[in-house]
Every structure is written in C-alpha cells, then in structure tokens.
Amino acid sequence: MGFRIQNNIAAMNAQRNVGISDTGLSKSLEKLSSGYRINSAKDDASGLAVSSAMRADIASYKVASRNVSEANSLLQVAEGGYDQITNILTRMKELTTQGTSANASTNTAVIQSEVTSLKNEINRIAGSTEYNGTALLGGYGASLDTVSANSTLAYTDAASLATAHVTGVSGNGVSAAGTYNITQTGSAVTITNSVTSDTETVNLAADGAQTISFASQGVQINVDAAYVRGNDALKGNIQFAVNGGTFVIGNQNNADSKLTVSIDKVSTAAADLNIAGVNGTTLADLDAINAAIDKLAASRAKIGAAMNQLSYAGANLATTIENTQAAESVIRDVDMAAEMTTFTKNQILVQAGTAMLAQANQSSQSVLSLFK
Numbered sequence: 373m374g375f376r377i378q379n380n381i382a383a384m385n386a387q388r389n390v391g392i393s394d395t396g397l398s399k400s401l402e403k404l405s406s407g408y409r410i411n412s413a414k415d416d417a418s419g420l421a422v423s424s425a426m427r428a429d430i431a432s433y434k435v436a437s438r439n440v441s442e443a444n445s446l447l448q449v450a451e452g453g454y455d456q457i458t459n460i461l462t463r464m465k466e467l468t469t470q471g472t473s474a475n476a477s478t479n480t481a482v483i484q485s486e487v488t489s490l491k492n493e494i495n496r497i498a499g500s501t502e503y504n505g506t507a508l509l510g511g512y513g514a515s516l517d518t519v520s521a522n523s524t525l526a527y528t529d530a531a532s533l534a535t536a537h538v539t540g541v542s543g544n545g546v547s548a549a550g551t552y553n554i555t556q557t558g559s560a561v562t563i564t565n566s567v568t569s570d571t572e573t574v575n576l577a578a579d580g581a582q583t584i585s586f587a588s589q590g591v592q593i594n595v596d597a598a599y600v601r602g603n604d605a606l607k608g609n610i611q612f613a614v615n616g617g618t619f620v621i622g623n624q625n626n627a628d629s630k631l632t633v634s635i636d637k638v639s640t641a642a643a644d645l646n647i648a649g650v651n652g653t654t655l656a657d658l659d660a661i662n663a664a665i666d667k668l669a670a671s672r673a674k675i676g677a678a679m680n681q682l683s684y685a686g687a688n689l690a691t692t693i694e695n696t697q698a699a700e701s702v703i704r705d706v707d708m709a710a711e712m713t714t715f716t717k718n719q720i721l722v723q724a725g726t727a728m729l730a731q732a733n734q735s736s737q738s739v740l741s742l743f744k
Contacts, residue, residue, distance in 0.1 A: 377739055383732035390725035393718050400715035409706040419703050426700040432623035433693045440686040443619040443631070447679050450508040450635050453501035454672045457638060460490050460497075461645075461668065464652065465661045471652040480653050487652035491640045494647075498638040511543075511590065511637035512617060539581075540594040543612045550612060552591060556605035563589055576601050587642050621685045631685065633678045636671040 402411055410416045410423065464487055471483040498509040506512065550567035562573045563586045572586045579600045584593040591610065622629025640648045645664040650657045 377736055380732060380736050382735060383729055386725055386729040386732045390722060390729055393721035393725055397715065397718035397722055400711055400718055403706045403711050404708065404715060407706060407708075408704055409711075410704050416703075423700050423704040426696055426703070429623055430693060430696050430700065433689055433696065436621050436623060436629075437686060437689040437693065439620050440682050440689060443621075443633070444679055444682050444686075446503040446508070447633065447635075447675050447682070449501065449503045450512070451672060451675045451679070453497055453509050454638070454668060454675070456497055457494050458665065458668055458672070460494055461647075461661055461665050464490050464647075464650065465658065465665070468650070468652040468654075468657045468661060472655050472658065483652045487650060491647065491650070494645070495639055508635050509638040512635040537595045537599040538593060538606070539596050541610055542592040542594075543590065543610070552589065552610045552612065554593070554606050554608055554610065556607065559601045561593075561606055563591060565589060585642070587646070590637060619682070621682070621689070631678070631681065633675075635675065636667075638668070638671075 399415075403409060410420050413420050467483050467487055467490075471480055471487075499507070501507070501509045550565065553564045553566065555562050555564075559576045560573050561576065561584055562571060564571045570588065572588050574584055574586060576582070576584065581597040581599065582595060584595065584606075586592070593606070617633050617635070619631045619633065620629060621631050637644050639645065640650075642648065645667060647657075647660050647664050650660050
C-alpha cells in the first residue's frame with residue numbers, strides 16, 4: 373500500500389460520516405424536544421403546507437364553535453322574553469274571560485286597568501329585551517337595506533326615492549328578508565313578498581301625509597303632505613336584507629357556514645300582536661288574545677328550531693375539530709418512540725465515528741517507522 377500523509381483519506385471519510393451522524397442527531401434532538409416532526413419547511417415542505425392550512429381551519433372552527441354557543445345564548449334571551457309575554461297573554465285571557473261574563477259587571481273598570489298595565493308591560497319587555505346592547509324583540513335579524521340597488525320604490529313621476537313623495541320606509545319586523553314589490557292602482561296599494569309570495573292590499577282613505585302600513589308583512593311606507601292617491605302611483609321594489617341575524621358556524625364564505633335567524637317583532641300594535649285595542653271586556657278581545665298567543669307560539673317555535681339546529685351544529689363542530697386536529701397531528705407531530713430509536717442510532721454512530729476518526733488519525737503515525 374502507499375504511505376501518504378498529505379491527505380488522510382480514511383480520516384476524511386470518517387469525519388464525513390461523523391458529520392452526517394451528528395446532523396441526524398441534531399435533527400432528532402430538535403424533534404424530540406419540540407414534539408414536532410416538522411419544525412421548518414426543509415423538514416417536509418408539502419406536509420408543512422397541508423398542516424398549516426389545517427391549523428388555520430382548526431382555529432376557525434374553534435371560533436365558530438364559540439359563535440354557536442353565543443348564538444344560543446342570544447336566542448335563549450329572546451325566548452325568555454317571549455315566555456314572559458306568553459304568561460302575560462295568559463293572564464289577559466283570564467281577565468277577559470272574567471270581564472266578558474255578566475257577573476263581572478262591577479269589576480270591569482279594575483279588569484280594564486290591569487289589562488292596560490299588562491299591555492304596557494308587553495311593550496316594555498319587548499323594548500328592553502337585549503343581548504349585548506342589541507334589541508331582540510323589535511324585529512331582530514331583518515331590516516331595510518337602504519344601500520341596495522334593488523330598492524327602487526318611487527312615485528311614477530319621480531326618478532328616484534329621493535324625489536318622490538315617500539319620506540321613509542320601515543321594515544322592522546318584516547316577515548322575511550328579500551324583495552317586496554309595491555304597486556298602486558287608484559287608492560289601493562299592494563305589496564307582494566317575493567320570498568313567500570304573500571300579498572296584502574291597503575285601501576287608502578285619504579290623501580296627504582300618512583303611514584301606509586302592511587300589517588302582515590311588517591312594512592311601513594311614509595308619504596308626505598303632497599301625496600295624492602289618484603294622481604300618481606307608488607311602484608317598485610323594496611329590498612330587505614338580513615342585518616345582524618347571520619351566525620357564522622363554519623370556516624368558509626358559503627351558505628353552509630352561515631345560519632340566518634330572524635326574531636319576530638313583538639308589540640301590542642296591529643302589525644305585531646294586534647291587541648292594542650283589547651280592554652278585557654268583550655268576546656272579540658278573547659279572539660284577539662288567542663290570535664296573539666298563537667302568533668307568539670309560532671315565533672317561539674322558530675327560535676326553538678334555530679336553537680336545536682345550533683345544538684347539532686355545535687356537536688358537528690366539536691367532532692370536526694377533533695378529527696381535523698387528529699389529521700394535523702399525523703402530519704406534523706413526531707412519533708416519539710420511532711424518533712427515540714433514530715436518536716439512539718445516531719448517537720451510537722457519532723460515538724463510533726469519533727472513535728474511528730481517532731483510529732484513522734493514528735494510522736498515519738506508522739509512517740514514522742520508515743524514518744528509523
């Protein structure tokens with residue numbers, strides 16, 4: 373064999389292998405200390421991309437889960453208000469049953485007084501039931517979208533709403549979000565709900581400033597003093613949109629990630645419970661109270677259905693979070709047992725390589741024997 377001392381190839385080879393083993397040992401130490409298989413993009417670029425997207429999804433799902441809980445809380449507050457109003461209506465029915473009987477003739481004034489107080493309390497509860505500063509029983513979830521290009525309500529001689537005799541439009545308590553078509557023939561003004569196809573016609577009794585109220589639809593149109601029924605006609609569309617009643621229960625911008633809930637408006641006015649004129653002394657009052665109880669029950673049923681849907685959505689989110697977290701863990705987390713085996717292997721290789729590097733360096737010393 374050749375004896376050379378300028379380049380100790382055996383030592384260089386041993387040093388290279390020690391470097392490889394030491395690098396592997398450092399990576400194992402990093403993974404074992406962090407608990408992650410992927411600590412930087414160089415560890416697994418594609419795996420990092422996939423797991424990062426999953427992490428973002430998981431964070432969004434967790435917020436959506438909180439949204440579900442908070443939405444349930446909001447609806448519980450509204451349902452609590454409905455419950456008390458139902459109790460008041462039940463008491464009003466008791467009083468009316470008593471007040472319409474001949475034996476209560478001497479107590480009618482007292483009955484009327486209590487019924488009036490109860491109606492006032494209904495309005496007070498409706499106005500004060502709030503969640504985080506937001507009124508709930510005033511028609512939460514549906515309001516006029518004043519910026520919508522689809523809102524084209526105008527007088528036939530007007531180019532836009534601003535130059536018409538219309539001074540305002542209210543949709544507080546509309547029966548459904550969507551487009552409402554307005555037409556007028558003579559004194560008859562008709563509204564058609566594009567969502568439900570319901571139609572209501574109001575026959576105007578006078579000209580001038582007034583509020584044209586569509587009780588079944590929850591829509592009111594205000595006109596000024598110059599309004600004349602027979603001269604021109606109201607026409608066009610009013611666009612109502614959900615405002616504040618959409619709960620985000622997913623992580624995407626699509627219909628499946630949203631739940632829209634509207635809470636029907638409550639008051640003693642004709643457009644709502646229609647018991648403003650009830651005094652507890654006529655049989656017609658019983659009919660009005662029964663109708664109000666039925667309407668309120670239907671509104672509570674809507675809230676109950678939404679709460680049940682939210683309950684299932686919350687359970688699904690919990691499962692989704694768990695499964696997505698498990699999938700992300702498979703990609704990003706390190707298998708501690710397997711990595712410990714790798715660490716032990718690299719540790720032994722570093723020790724063995726260091727020992728062989730020492731031997732390789734020692735082998736060059738044999739050249740000295742040639743000088744003796």
